[in-house]
Amino acid sequence: MRAVDIFIQQILNGLSIASVITLIAIGVTLIFGLTGIINFAHGEFLMIGGIVTWLAVSAGLGFPLAVVLAILAVGLMGYILERGLFRFTLERPTNGFIVSLGLIVVLQHVVVLFWNPNQKSIPRPLTTVWEVGGVRIASVRVMVIAITIAVVALSFRMITASRYGRALRASVEDRDTAALMGIPVRRYITGVFVLGSALAGLGGALLIALFPITPFTGGTMVMKGFAVALIGGLGNIYGAVAAGLILGIVEGFSAGYGFSQWTDAYSFALMILVLIVRPHGLFGGTSGPRMAS
Amino acid sequence: MKTVLKMGASAALCLGALAHPAFAEDNIVKIGVVAAESGSFVSAGHTLPAGVGLAVKQINDAGGIKVGGKTYRLEMVKRDDRTDIATAIAATQELVRDVKVQAIFGSETHDFTLAMAKITQPAKIIHFAGNSTLAKILTPDSVKPGGEDHYLFQSEPQEFQRSGSTARGVLTLLEPLLGYKPKKSVMIVGNDATGQFLSSYYYKALKAEGQDVPDIIFYPPDTTDFSPFLTRAKSLNPDIIHFWYNGDSTLTALPQALELGAAKSYFLFGVDPGIWKEKQLSADVPVAMSCVPVCWGESSNPKAKAYFDAYFAAGAPHGVTSSVSLLYHDYVHFLAEAWEKAGSFDPDKTVEALLTLHHQGVVSDDLTFNPTHQVTHATEVCAAAPGGAISCSMQQPPAEAPKS
Numbered sequence: 001m002r003a004v005d006i007f008i009q010q011i012l013n014g015l016s017i018a019s020v021i022t023l024i025a026i027g028v029t030l031i032f033g034l035t036g037i038i039n040f041a042h043g044e045f046l047m048i049g050g051i052v053t054w055l056a057v058s059a060g061l062g063f064p065l066a067v068v069l070a071i072l073a074v075g076l077m078g079y080i081l082e083r084g085l086f087r088f089t090l091e092r093p094t095n096g097f098i099v100s101l102g103l104i105v106v107l108q109h110v111v112v113l114f115w116n117p118n119q120k121s122i123p124r125p126l127t128t129v130w131e132v133g134g135v136r137i138a139s140v141r142v143m144v145i146a147i148t149i150a151v152v153a154l155s156f157r158m159i160t161a162s163r164y165g166r167a168l169r170a171s172v173e174d175r176d177t178a179a180l181m182g183i184p185v186r187r188y189i190t191g192v193f194v195l196g197s198a199l200a201g202l203g204g205a206l207l208i209a210l211f212p213i214t215p216f217t218g219g220t221m222v223m224k225g226f227a228v229a230l231i232g233g234l235g236n237i238y239g240a241v242a243a244g245l246i247l248g249i250v251e252g253f254s255a256g257y258g259f260s261q262w263t264d265a266y267s268f269a270l271m272i273l274v275l276i277v278r279p280h281g282l283f284g285g286t287s288g289p290r291m292a293s
Numbered sequence: 294m295k296t297v298l299k300m301g302a303s304a305a306l307c308l309g310a311l312a313h314p315a316f317a318e319d320n321i322v323k324i325g326v327v328a329a330e331s332g333s334f335v336s337a338g339h340t341l342p343a344g345v346g347l348a349v350k351q352i353n354d355a356g357g358i359k360v361g362g363k364t365y366r367l368e369m370v371k372r373d374d375r376t377d378i379a380t381a382i383a384a385t386q387e388l389v390r391d392v393k394v395q396a397i398f399g400s401e402t403h404d405f406t407l408a409m410a411k412i413t414q415p416a417k418i419i420h421f422a423g424n425s426t427l428a429k430i431l432t433p434d435s436v437k438p439g440g441e442d443h444y445l446f447q448s449e450p451q452e453f454q455r456s457g458s459t460a461r462g463v464l465t466l467l468e469p470l471l472g473y474k475p476k477k478s479v480m481i482v483g484n485d486a487t488g489q490f491l492s493s494y495y496y497k498a499l500k501a502e503g504q505d506v507p508d509i510i511f512y513p514p515d516t517t518d519f520s521p522f523l524t525r526a527k528s529l530n531p532d533i534i535h536f537w538y539n540g541d542s543t544l545t546a547l548p549q550a551l552e553l554g555a556a557k558s559y560f561l562f563g564v565d566p567g568i569w570k571e572k573q574l575s576a577d578v579p580v581a582m583s584c585v586p587v588c589w590g591e592s593s594n595p596k597a598k599a600y601f602d603a604y605f606a607a608g609a610p611h612g613v614t615s616s617v618s619l620l621y622h623d624y625v626h627f628l629a630e631a632w633e634k635a636g637s638f639d640p641d642k643t644v645e646a647l648l649t650l651h652h653q654g655v656v657s658d659d660l661t662f663n664p665t666h667q668v669t670h671a672t673e674v675c676a677a678a679p680g681g682a683i684s685c686s687m688q689q690p691p692a693e694a695p696k697s
Contacts, residue, residue: 003528006524006525006527006528009520009524009527009553010521010524013518013520013521013524014521016518016520017518017520017521108331109331112331116610117330117331117335117336117339117610118335118336118610118611118612118613119336119541119544119545119613121572124548129552136552136553136554138552207517210517210518211517211518211545211549212517212541212544212545213517214333214335214541215331216331216332216333216335216515217517219515220515220517251521252520252521253521254521255512255521255522255525256521256522256524256525257525260510260511260512260521260522260525261484261511261512261513262513263512263513263516263521264513
């Protein structure tokens with residue numbers, strides 16, 4: 001295999017890593033950046049999305065329908081948890097953070113209780129592998145990249161160009177004034193939380209299409225999601241996408257050419273560096289919303 | 294009121310009798326288990342209580358153990374270490390100080406066991422662990438009476454033995470399937486204490502078998518996307534990629550390796566053929582698998598099928614490395630036999646008995662501990678041909694570690 005083929009293969013590898021990380025990062029950046037809720041259980045939302053997909057596919061449903069179910073189920077879970085837990089912590093984000101840490105353990109153990117701790121996997125929804133020169137391109141990875149691009153474009157448009165997005169951004173700037181202008185801030189917070197959760201559900205469905213998952217898969221993914229959200233700038237979808245790409249390529253290249261065992265360390269070192277040099281992220285973002293009084 | 298009190302007292306007595314119908318409280322011997330029943334090491338961890346629990350049930354169903362003229366029933370008290378060393382230490386302290394177990398099994402995570410031994414050994418608790426890393430501390434000095442690890446036993450062969458038999462088995466089984474003698478191997482290994490320890494021995498074992506090993510690629514624990522690591526391995530054009538550790542990661546990596554066409558054949562450490570069949574895995578190139586120590590799903594060991602039938606019938610999950618349970622199951626029976634032989638639960642007499650017994654287990658008809666409290670037995674290696682046929686063979690360990 002030629003060196004140039006290896007190089008191109010590593011770029012493609014990086015792109016598919018970036019896709020799932022970007023999906024989780026968008027959820028994190030929206031929820032953390034726009035509502036102030038620090039939900040470290042977001043990785044478990046992703047895991048639940050994967051489990052729902054696995055259950056649906058195991059029950060004989062097709063992958064597309066399973067994806068829809070995962071999005072709906074995790075979105076509904078997000079709604080229930082925001083209404084039932086996180087809304088009581090909005091004025092004390094540290095409490096919300098602690099609640100989310102507890103949720104990690106609870107959600108993992110609920111899954112272990114009902115479906116055991118072993119790996120879950122589904123048959124590849126797409127099995128074709130194209131060979132171009134010496135480079136192998138798996139169609140399932142192309143599918144994941146394409147879905148991510150579509151979802152990112154949709155989310156970006158919704159936040160930047162829609163009436164809902166404008167109101168949301170106004171709420172981030174100044175919640176009190178936004179409320180005085182008639183924007184139902186609390187309802188918008190719920191909406192963002194549900195949207196971010198649904199994206200995690202989609203991420204989980206796409207993740208299990210690529211790799212087996214376990215009840216403990218969420219932990220690593222959420223750390224990377226937070227790293228990407230912070231590198232890109234909180235609340236900045238464009239930043240999350242760019243940072244996701246940077247992180248994916250850094251991971252791919254460090255595993256391929258550097259000290260492979262340090263792959264995660266490179267990513268988090270980059271995050272630390274960015275936070276020191278540019279506290280609002282590479283592409284600028286909110287520093288988290290001011291809390292409602 | 295008196296009637297109510299009498300009824301309450303009667304009910305309490307009845308409930309107490311139901312809890313232990315045949316044995317009084319002082320006729321129960323508690324055996325502790327510390328294992329990862331959650332967290333990243335769960336696939337190996339959950340085999341431990343399952344294996345110990347099955348042995349405890351078998352012993353109790355057969356009437357318990359007779360020690361010093363009395364019959365005792367065994368009771369397993371298990372604790373989940375959540376793949377967290379601090380939790381493992383706390384659980385061990387609780388089992389030793391509060392629960393007052395007579396013996397402890399675990400943990401399956403190598404470095405955890407070393408920490409646990411710091412609690413079990415001063416307390417004179419018989420401690421079994423299927424960790425080859427124990428070789429670091431099991432020395433003639435440390436295991437002698439009064440030594441700091443006198444009550445510690447390693448129920449997995451020494452790593453040069455396991456690595457040596459595995460490497461030889463993999464190369465022997467893959468050669469006819471490849472149609473030529475493989476020359477170049479690349480290892481892909483999880484970068485934690487266990488992975489680093491195990492891979493250092495396996496690397497030497499491969500070299501001793503004449504393999505060119507240009508790279509050992511370490512990946513961070515919890516990796517799910519192996520494509521960058523596999524692409525790196527592919528660039529070295531290997532005959533075999535050896536996924537040396539651990540089973541869950543290996544099963545995640547293999548489909549990606551097949552998709553990338555990373556090598557001409559593969560070896561999966563710690564993956565039972567049973568899971569290969571159950572998940573209906575297949576490959577267009579030969580794939581070797583090794584079990585720790587006897588395979589579930591396809592085995593040349595005549596006792597294996599009956600054991601795994603009983604193991605799963607008792608409710609054990611169908612895990613990637615279900616065979617790891619045998620590093621513990623046999624030693625509960627071994628320990629029970631030692632207590633009966635010693636005629637006492639005295640830890641010193643028990644150690645003496647353990648060192649002189651020849652136990653007939655599932656893994657081997659002649660399980661014994663050497664003077665440094667370590668077992669020696671064969672390791673089973675299997676290979677799946679393209680198309681699915683699986684063949685297995687027991688590989689005897691080398692007599693000594695390779696020089697280098």
